[in-house]
Amino acid sequence: MQISKRRFMMGVPLALGAVAGSVLLAGTAMAKAKERVIKIEARKFRYAPNLIELKKGEAVVLEFTAVDFTHGFSVPEMKVRADLLQGQVVRVKLQPDTAGQFAFLCDNFCGSGHEEMAGTIIVKG
Amino acid sequence: MIDRRNFLKLGAVGGGAVFMSGLFGGVHAAAEQEDFYFVQLSDSHWGYSGPANPDAQNTLRKAVATVNALDVKPDFIVFTGDLTHTTDDPAERRRRMAEFKTIVAGLDVQTIHFLAGEHDASLDKGAAFIENFGPTHYSFDHKGVHFIALDNVSDPGARIGDEQLAWLKADLAKQASDARIVVLTHRPLFDLAPKWDWATRDGEQAVALLMPYSNVTVFYGHIHQEHHQMTGHIAHHAAKSLIFPLPAPGSQATRTPLPYDAATPNKGLGFREVDAEVKEAAYQLTEFPVTKG
Numbered sequence: 099m100q101i102s103k104r105r106f107m108m109g110v111p112l113a114l115g116a117v118a119g120s121v122l123l124a125g126t127a128m129a130k131a132k133e134r135v136i137k138i139e140a141r142k143f144r145y146a147p148n149l150i151e152l153k154k155g156e157a158v159v160l161e162f163t164a165v166d167f168t169h170g171f172s173v174p175e176m177k178v179r180a181d182l183l184q185g186q187v188v189r190v191k192l193q194p195d196t197a198g199q200f201a202f203l204c205d206n207f208c209g210s211g212h213e214e215m216a217g218t219i220i221v222k223g
Numbered sequence: 224m225i226d227r228r229n230f231l232k233l234g235a236v237g238g239g240a241v242f243m244s245g246l247f248g249g250v251h252a253a254a255e256q257e258d259f260y261f262v263q264l265s266d267s268h269w270g271y272s273g274p275a276n277p278d279a280q281n282t283l284r285k286a287v288a289t290v291n292a293l294d295v296k297p298d299f300i301v302f303t304g305d306l307t308h309t310t311d312d313p314a315e316r317r318r319r320m321a322e323f324k325t326i327v328a329g330l331d332v333q334t335i336h337f338l339a340g341e342h343d344a345s346l347d348k349g350a351a352f353i354e355n356f357g358p359t360h361y362s363f364d365h366k367g368v369h370f371i372a373l374d375n376v377s378d379p380g381a382r383i384g385d386e387q388l389a390w391l392k393a394d395l396a397k398q399a400s401d402a403r404i405v406v407l408t409h410r411p412l413f414d415l416a417p418k419w420d421w422a423t424r425d426g427e428q429a430v431a432l433l434m435p436y437s438n439v440t441v442f443y444g445h446i447h448q449e450h451h452q453m454t455g456h457i458a459h460h461a462a463k464s465l466i467f468p469l470p471a472p473g474s475q476a477t478r479t480p481l482p483y484d485a486a487t488p489n490k491g492l493g494f495r496e497v498d499a500e501v502k503e504a505a506y507q508l509t510e511f512p513v514t515k516g
Contacts, residue, residue, distance in 0.1 A: 181380070201476065209346060214477075
C-alpha cells in the first residue's frame, strides 16, 4: 500500500512511555477537542477491538489499557507508535486524511503469541 | 568442492591489500590476512511445534549433519539468533536452550559464536541466553576481519540501546576507516518491513555509526529467508531459517509461515557459507538446503 506521507494523517501519541502527567495532559487535550474516544484493551495476545473503523478527516482518540504487559501499538504506515504502559491509560490521537486499510501491531515482544497480536484500521473516504 | 566463481561478491575488491597497508601500526601482520570461510546458521526455533514444520524435531539435527559433511571445514560458525522458540515459561526456555546446546555439540567445528533472537531473549532481557551462551554483544577478530555481534533483541522493544551504541562507537573507533568489518545481528538494522516488526527501532543509529567505514557487511536472521539489501555502501544479508520460511517482506497482510509441503519438506530452509577472501572479494555466499538432493 503506497501512501503519500505528505498527504497522510496526523497521528499524535499523547502518552509515549508516559508517566501519569502525560496521561493527564492527554486528557486535557481530548476534552478541548471533543474527539470520539475508542477504548481498546491490549492483552496477551490481542487487541479488543482489533478492527477500528474511522472516517477520513475524523479526529479520534484511541484510549488503550494494557492489562498484562507493556504492549506496543505501532501503525508504521502512519508513523504512529506508543508504548502502552501496563495498568495505565494511554491515549493516541489520530486524524486520518487518507482512506485505506492500515495494519497495526504490537512491537514490544510480549510472549508466545506476540506475532499474532495485530489489527487493522480502516479509514473510509 | 566450492565453486568460487559462483559466489556472490559482497565486499570491496582488494580490501585485503588496503587492510595490510599499515594503518594498524603493524598490529595486523600480513600473515593474518588469509582467505577463510564461516557458516551462518539462523533461526532454528528449537522447541517449535506446529503445522509449519511437522519435522521440527529433526531439522536442526539434519542441518548439523549437512554442515559436518562440508568438504572443507569452516573456520567457525555463527548462529544469528532465535536458537529456541519462545516460551512464557522460564524453566522451559532453559530446557530448550539445553537441548539446543546438546544438538549443536554434534557440530564438528566447535568454534561457534551465538547471537540471541527475540524468541531467546526478549522476555527476560537475555538472562537465560547469557547463562547458556555468554554475552549478547561482543566483538572478535579473525584473520584480518573485525566481527561485531550486536544485540537488538534483549530489549523487547527491539532497541539496541544507548549503552550498546556507545560500546559500538568505542569498538569502531579502534578500527581503520577501511577495515574489513562484519556485523552479526538478528533483526534487520534497517526498516525492511516495520508492519511485520522487521526492523530495529534504533537501527538507524547503528548504521550511522558504521557508515564512515568503507568495508562493512551485515549478516542477520529473523526474516526466515535469503534477502539482500544495501543501505548506502553497507550490504545487509538475511539468512534462511532452519524451521519454516516466511513470506517475502510485506508481501501479504500477515507474516504467517509459508505452508508446509510434504513433497518438499525442506523447501525454503537452509544455511549459508560466507567466504572471506583477501584478494578477489571480501565475502562470497553459498546458500545450502538442510539436506542434499
